[in-house]
Amino acid sequence: MSKLIEFCDVVKKFNGIPVLNGVTFSVEKGEVLCIVGPSGTGKSVTLKHLVRLLTPTSGSVIVDGVDVATCSDAELVKLRDRIGYLFQGGALLAWMTVAENVALPLEECTKLPDREIAVRVRHALRAVELVGAADKYPTEISGGMQKRAGLARAVVRESDIVLYDEPTSGLDPVTSITINRLIKKLNKELGITSIVVTHDLQGALAIADRILLLKGGKAVECSTPAEFTQSQKPDVREFLAAMKGETT
Amino acid sequence: MTIVREPMWDDAPRSRTQALCRHLLQFLSTLGWTARILVSSIAAFPSVLIRRSGRADFAAQLYIVGIRTLPVITVVSLFIGMILALQVGLELRRFNQEIYLGAAVMLTLLREMGPFACGISLAACVGSAIAAELGTMKVNDEIAALEIMSISPIRYLAAPRLLALIVMAPILAFYCSVIGTLGGGIVGSTQLNVFFQQYISSALSIAETKDLFVGLLKAGVFGMLIGTVSVAEGFGTKLGATGVGRSTQQSVIVNFLLILMFGYMITRVFYR
Numbered sequence: 001m002s003k004l005i006e007f008c009d010v011v012k013k014f015n016g017i018p019v020l021n022g023v024t025f026s027v028e029k030g031e032v033l034c035i036v037g038p039s040g041t042g043k044s045v046t047l048k049h050l051v052r053l054l055t056p057t058s059g060s061v062i063v064d065g066v067d068v069a070t071c072s073d074a075e076l077v078k079l080r081d082r083i084g085y086l087f088q089g090g091a092l093l094a095w096m097t098v099a100e101n102v103a104l105p106l107e108e109c110t111k112l113p114d115r116e117i118a119v120r121v122r123h124a125l126r127a128v129e130l131v132g133a134a135d136k137y138p139t140e141i142s143g144g145m146q147k148r149a150g151l152a153r154a155v156v157r158e159s160d161i162v163l164y165d166e167p168t169s170g171l172d173p174v175t176s177i178t179i180n181r182l183i184k185k186l187n188k189e190l191g192i193t194s195i196v197v198t199h200d201l202q203g204a205l206a207i208a209d210r211i212l213l214l215k216g217g218k219a220v221e222c223s224t225p226a227e228f229t230q231s232q233k234p235d236v237r238e239f240l241a242a243m244k245g246e247t248t
Numbered sequence: 249m250t251i252v253r254e255p256m257w258d259d260a261p262r263s264r265t266q267a268l269c270r271h272l273l274q275f276l277s278t279l280g281w282t283a284r285i286l287v288s289s290i291a292a293f294p295s296v297l298i299r300r301s302g303r304a305d306f307a308a309q310l311y312i313v314g315i316r317t318l319p320v321i322t323v324v325s326l327f328i329g330m331i332l333a334l335q336v337g338l339e340l341r342r343f344n345q346e347i348y349l350g351a352a353v354m355l356t357l358l359r360e361m362g363p364f365a366c367g368i369s370l371a372a373c374v375g376s377a378i379a380a381e382l383g384t385m386k387v388n389d390e391i392a393a394l395e396i397m398s399i400s401p402i403r404y405l406a407a408p409r410l411l412a413l414i415v416m417a418p419i420l421a422f423y424c425s426v427i428g429t430l431g432g433g434i435v436g437s438t439q440l441n442v443f444f445q446q447y448i449s450s451a452l453s454i455a456e457t458k459d460l461f462v463g464l465l466k467a468g469v470f471g472m473l474i475g476t477v478s479v480a481e482g483f484g485t486k487l488g489a490t491g492v493g494r495s496t497q498q499s500v501i502v503n504f505l506l507i508l509m510f511g512y513m514i515t516r517v518f519y520r
Binding site for chain 1: 252254255257258259260301385388389390392393395396397398399404
């Protein structure tokens, strides 16, 4: 497998305070990388660097050979066309139905005929098990359904990279499992490279090819779930103990 | 043009002087950013009109700006006309010149008060709603989501709103002048013993085409200012619900001030 995403010694400061302090890791094509860690360690900030919602104070973020921070606007558009992004709240437009939200990127950014768009939307909604809610507005559906609708919108353009910002936060365990299964299913069936920022360690252990632990703005561990749980690094042990304490 | 902006500086200011300089630079940067929103939105007007979804958005905005504000604008302009007629009429009566009441009311409304009443009504009803709506979208990551999907928030959100305001403001300003003149006529005929027909003929005899066009130009400029300021405030929203409230308040204040300033400047240019 080849490296699709590379974070090279990325430092990001806000008001003089480093949130990311020399983060280095890479993601291979078709891989699911889960980023875990305590709140405020820069997990979502890491994700935002991949689509230039934020730019690093120093260091570089490379996606498929393109430096995201310095590439031209045209290159950025091409790059963003390949990336789906699931925001914490779904970020659905309130005045559109679920189906219209999912169709939005196709209607606005492609010249596909209406019929083809309808087929793709239906396919995406079926993948996230949301066909029955196609004509509902975001305020009429639950938080879990909103996230699934956001996921359908993120993959409807057949993106090969999908970034998930806390896809299971605030959801009940059953819905969390459904979302995690969907992430894995999309990864397996469509070969989507996924980066998942999550607080759900059990979910991360179930779906990740590798788990990255961020602490104090640094990547302290990046390994397979089996290696992660066996790691003897004090930061990992401390994190696992804290998560264990939280679940018991 | 990128809407989701990062802070200009990664580090904290080292001194008060540096902090002051940064505030100044931030202010100038925001001014430049607002001007870029205006220019980019105007450049996106053809795209709004060409695309089917753009035309639908534009029609929806025309309805919001033009039809939904009608009740407020009708009441505001009616009372402005009535107040004007009462104040001016009482003074004219002292000199037995009530026959000029229609002319005085009509001229004031066409040149100043019609566009002004329309401007403040639009700033309060539409501008604040635009700032609040876009601000909420910003804090809910909807604007960021659009940018990531390569959908320009300028073309998709700003341009239809700005275009609708520029198109509807002159029409509403003319409507304000008509309703205000009628309100003045009602006061004239019921309280100042000026026959309605005499009032109307006096109004029509004095008004010139220039007065109408300057008023319409003013209203168009007000529409452009309200749209630009409200969109910029909405797009610039930070800090959650508090930020949305602040942006909404700020858009109304800035719009009111700009309406007064530009109103004076346009009058100064055309009536020397």
